[in-house]
Amino acid sequence: MKKNNFITGLLFLLVGMICLVTALLFETKLNSLLSGFAGAGISSGIVMLWKYYYWIRPENKDKYKEKIEKENVELHDERKEMLRDKSGRYAYILGLIVLSISIVVFSILGSLEIVGDTRLIVLYLGGLLVFQYIIGVIIYKKLSKKY
Amino acid sequence: MKNKVEILRKEKGLSQEEFAKAIRVSRQTVSSIETGKYNPSLELAFIISNFFGKRIEKIFIYEGSDKYEKE
Numbered sequence: 001m002k003k004n005n006f007i008t009g010l011l012f013l014l015v016g017m018i019c020l021v022t023a024l025l026f027e028t029k030l031n032s033l034l035s036g037f038a039g040a041g042i043s044s045g046i047v048m049l050w051k052y053y054y055w056i057r058p059e060n061k062d063k064y065k066e067k068i069e070k071e072n073v074e075l076h077d078e079r080k081e082m083l084r085d086k087s088g089r090y091a092y093i094l095g096l097i098v099l100s101i102s103i104v105v106f107s108i109l110g111s112l113e114i115v116g117d118t119r120l121i122v123l124y125l126g127g128l129l130v131f132q133y134i135i136g137v138i139i140y141k142k143l144s145k146k147y
Numbered sequence: 148m149k150n151k152v153e154i155l156r157k158e159k160g161l162s163q164e165e166f167a168k169a170i171r172v173s174r175q176t177v178s179s180i181e182t183g184k185y186n187p188s189l190e191l192a193f194i195i196s197n198f199f200g201k202r203i204e205k206i207f208i209y210e211g212s213d214k215y216e217k218e
Contacts, residue, residue, distance in 0.1 A: 073167075073168075073171050073172065073173060074173055076171075077172050077173045077176055078172070078176070078187070078188050078191055079172070079173070079175070079176040079179055079185050080173060080175075080176070082185075
């Protein structure tokens with residue numbers, strides 16, 4: 001296993017600990033966020049370090065080689081790549097539909113005064129919808145030039 | 148598109164897993180190709196034909212070819 005994994009694990013652990021210490025020592029409005037980062041950083045760091053030490057053991061060397069080989073095949077398997085691309089496309093279309101419906105729903109809720117001020121939410125969702133659509137067109141055109 | 152991958156693989160006495168390992172794809176991909184659910188890319192079709200030492204058109208049979216030839 002590459003030494004990079006060890007360094008990444010150590011960095012996660014350190015960042016997590018820094019967040020934990022900051023959250024414990026200082027009373028700020030970001031305490032809940034810092035606690036979240038601390039939990040995520042420390043647990044991810046520990047898992048990464050444990051994996052690193054597990055796979056560098058001499059008795060696991062062959063097993064690790066086999067695992068990496070299998071992962072490489074799975075990652076570059078053309079059928080799986082096609083399925084990933086297709087599912088991404090469906091998720092993109094569904095995302096656009098959900099955003100459009102959400103804009104209508106929040107507009108109605110705002111108009112009927114069921115939810116307080118929804119203008120900011122509607123504006124944000126509208127912006128996100130336009131962004132998703134435009135970025136989709138731009139990426140398509142870029143890819144079209146490339147291939 | 149039809150193909151003879153399953154027949155040729157069995158002739159060689161290979162399991163789907165062994166064949167998949169040899170051509171560096173997943174076992175599910177081999178299964179999908181054999182059942183005709185998935186048509187491989189040209190590159191993978193060549194890899195498969197090289198593996199069996201046969202010409203590509205002997206393994207993969209394009210059923211729509213007549214229509215385009217007439218046009």
